[in-house]
Amino acid sequence: MITAASDGRRMVVAAADQAALALGIRPGMTLAHARAMVPGLAVVDADREGDATALARMAAWCLRYSPLTAADPPNGIWLDITGCAPLHGGEAALLADLLERLARGGAQARAAVADTPGAAHAVARFGRDALAVVDPGTHAEAIAKLPVGALRLPDETVTALRRLGFERVGQLAEAARGPLVRRFGKQVALRLDQAAGRVFEAIHPVIPDEMVAHRLSFVEPLLTAEAFGQVIDELLTAVCAGLEASGQGARRLDLLFERVDGSVQSIRIGTAAPSRHAPHLARLLRERLETVDPGLGVEAMQLRVPQAEALAFRQASAGLLDGDAPAAGIAALVDRIENRLGPGSVWRAAAVESDVPERAVAAIPAIGRAPATSWPPGLPRPVRLLDPPRPVDVLALLPDHPPVAFTWRRRRHRIRRADGPERITGEWWRRAGEEAAVRDYFAVEDEDGRRFWLFRRGDGIDPATGDLRWFLHGLL
Amino acid sequence: MQPGSHITGLSALRTTIARLERRAAADRGATPLTFGLPRVDAALPAGGVMPGALHEAWGAGPQVEHGAAVALLAAGLLARGPGEVLWVLEQRDIYPPALAEVGLTPNRVVYVHARKPATVLLVMEEGLRHRGLAGVVGEFSGTLSLTASRRLQLAAERSGVTAFLLRRSRCFDDPVLREPSAAVTRWRVGTLPSLPPLAHAPETPGLGPALWRLELIRCRGGEAHSWIVEAFDATGRCRLVADLADRPAAPGADRPTAPEPRRALV
Secondary structure, eight states, X not given: OEEEEEOSSSEEEEEEOHHHHHTTOOTTSXXXXXXXXXXXXOEEEOOHHHHXXXXXXXXXXXXXXXXXXXXXXXXXXXXEOTXXXXXXXXXXXXXHHHHHHHHHTTOOOOEXXXXXXXXXXXXXXXXXXXXXXXXXXXXXXXXXXXXXXXXXXXXHHHHHHHHTTOOBHHHHHHSOHHHHHHHHOXXXXXXXXXXXXXXXXXXXXXXXXXXXXXXXXXXXXEOSHHHHHHHHHHHHHHHHHHHHHTTEEEEEEXXXXXXXXXXXXXXXXXXXXXXOOHHHHHHHHHHTGGGOOOTTOEEEEEEEEEEXXXXXXXXXXXXXXXXXXXXXXXXXXXXXXXXXXXXXXXXXXXXXXXXXXXXXXXXXXXXXXXXXXXXXXXXXXXXXXXXXXEEOEEEEOTTTOOEXXXXXXXXXXXXXXXXXXXXXXOOTTTOGGGSSOEXXXXXXXXXXXXXEEEEXXXXXXXXXXXXXXXXXXXXX | OOHHHHHHHHXXXXXXXXXXXXXXXXXXXXXXXXXXXXXXXXXXXXXXXXSSSEEEEEESGGGGTTOHHHHHHHHHHHTTSOSEEEEEESSXXXXXXXXHHTTOXXXXXXXXXXXXXXXXXXHHHHHHTOTTEEEEEEEEOSOXXXXXXXXXXXXXXXXXXXXXXXXXXXXXXXXGGGSOOOOSEEEXXXXXXXXXXXXXXXXXXXXXXXXXXXXXXXXXXXXXXXXXXXXXXXXXXXXXXXXXXXXXXXXXXXXXXXXXXXXXBO
């Protein structure tokens, strides 16, 4: 299938799907030529305005990843992910998540992260992989090998450059600037500088209208952390009032600093539970202030709530049920720790119904439903679980005697007392390879009274159950 | 100035200081975390492990690396009171089912992976400022300066949250552990060969409760002691073994001299 659009005089192919591309149809071909190549080609009129609207909507959707996103017609979206990557587990994880969600929605996409918008643009469109992370400081090398077409230049300029023998961006970057500018105008030099980061390139972010937000601009540009702190308090008062009016609490807050030089810096914080408690949010924002570079000064600040959840008014506890009260207080503590250490660093352990020790514990969010169940009592379980289990040399009688001695880290432990075996069989419903697998666990005590948790792979009779190697899995 | 005003001024200061010092535990009417062993509890000035204070503990000999017994000690003591516990880890090697086994159920513990020793102290202090918690446990492998320990102690005093600092180290007899700290008590916990599971049939195979040599190395307002106790069971009970109590902790005496302790149970 292709879409067709008028080029003024003739109909040309505007875009082609995978099947059409495979048949040799390229955008820019005349429609008549395409029809001649592939009889029975499905042609749809291109809807440029509809495309632009859809792209803008997609850019707004991308706000889930970053406070600064913008549509880049005809087929791109800018995301300024400065400082946002840790919230999604790193840059590569963010991109992978973005691509996966887009693919689920039926959109094929390529993504790249780089130090400059120009380099990211080039690598995303002309790079080898659909997902590319250009390490900081290496964007110049990353784009040097790409064709000159990657520089966002008009088609005529690209053709002319090719004719002069410039194939790669790297060749162009090494060439003398003077003749280039005289021949092609300033644009080539500008694009080169933008890609290399010598010229700043602003992106114009989209702002969805239903968002709670507040903006303050200043007569004199602000520079100091104390001044920012005061502004944060004022912005929060306004934003929290807005949240209260709509019965919501913030899960994410973006604080944007509009600098005198026209660029924008941002701080993003997340909360474990919806909150509109201004002092708490102020504290979270202040802790991140050191990451902001005010440059020559900040002339306006804006606080936005891109993600909010319903937060009902809660009646103060009457103290009749003791169990209800403390959870509310812990959310603030968890937020402070998590915003400092990064997501995933605070958790609760929940019991999972599994006999395999490493699967019996799951990490769940610290705020939310507390785990209701515990593990079955009465079984010896180690305080420290070694992950992965360490292989040890063991002296033991087969098939079911506990070990007599074992060597771990070149130290020999003679075993005085032992308990076991506790047989744990593989969970075939999780992994096919575990169908016959067996582990025999022994809790043992050495001459000094130290206790260890050892296991043997296999039951000692049937070789299919395991290779009879011994492992130390924990310390009791 | 009259000569008598010095005396009144001094005594007023003394009362203020006494009030400041005791405010943490006494004024709030907090109950100490008792072992349930009269001999051990009597040796501690608060009648148990004082709430709203910093306590340090580490494993004896090679156990200082993993600190399994001290983790159970802290968990078992905190399980006696209600409320939530913040457990700050440097390495993610704790296995929560073992803590549940001594009574600290998973719905009461929030874990934090701090990764670096300095961050452990930072997170602990943050937690200690939070009055809603029952306790903060930190596993720490770095060097603890006197200032850092005093910060933790002050934060614990102010909020009434009990703090346990479990010292871990890769070397057996780390000189770092002998440096002074502001902790109210300092414990060293070593293991001893345990008693047979059935006292009347010593040849029966199997494991009975673990045996700990509990050494109180330093105690503010009290004396150093050493006891031999059985490890906590699921209800948090422990038993004192033999009449070795009331002997001051001998430095360096990590290993028992006799292969088996006496079997009398008190």
